[in-house]
Amino acid sequence: MLIDCLIEDRRWEAAGLERMADDAARRTLAHLGLDPKAWEISLLGCSDKRIAELNADFRGKPRPTNVLSWPSEERGADTPGARPSPPRPDPGPEPTSLGDIAIAWETCAAESGAAGRTLADHASHLIVHGTLHLLGYDHETDEDAALMEGLEVEILGQIGIADPYRAPQ
Template sequence: MSIIDLELQVADNAENLPQEKQFLAWAQLAVSKVMASGAQPASLTIRIVSSEESQELNHQYRGKARPTNVLSFPFEIPQGLPQDLLPEEHILGDLAVCADVVANEAREQQKDLHDHWAHMVVHGCLHLLGYDHIKDEEAEVMESLEAEILAELGIGNPYVIED
């Protein structure tokens, strides 16, 4: 049984995108690794965006005027929302993943494109679940968890640079 209700939005005509079932499997694994075993259902939106949309979002929300691989927007319950209007399932939030940046990074870093997509989804989901990598200590925890999740998918540690 899936604990993730995934909405996949493809707003860019990118080639070689993973199938929706792959996005779901990656998100499912990341969320199930972090949330308790009796986790309630959760919803997540993954939007595949163009470089232009990624740059616009990155500028608006992070003050950076360039596209980026993945942006995470955790859901926040509006203040003052009556209890009876609270959603039944946990809403994780939204990921905006730029297909062009993911493809370019995979090529530049000599990584398998499918593996890099998996990494970006796992990375974004961990951000939605409260993980960050601004401080070195936080980065170590987050990167270790990412590597553990990706290993379960048969994907090598993306933070190890091989010569």
């Protein structure tokens, strides 16, 4: 299984987080030419309170956020706007860890409502976004953001999700 899911906030269980995350992560890896069977991602479905604690511990920002990611190793590109080199799986039969993602219920639900999108579409977008972070993509510069957002739009389009960066029609 690509996603190793720990649900701390049961609302994620009812929303089908593990299934939607597995689909979004698989499509992200496949879009980038990576075999989803070779990789594993740990996913935490949590509350705003829990993600605020994690955000404080790891980023020094004691407030909730929608999604956090922790790559298992540094994979970023050296040049702004360049694609990171694709990771190589460890030899052997076990999947290689790409890292960890945490997603917060209240923030995700509020953002999806404010944007007029379904919770499933928004959560899928955040999993694609988090998976790209695990692969070394970021949005620290305009060039990096354009690359990452372009990939998100392409991947989400394959899932049947509208461009999250455009206002709903």
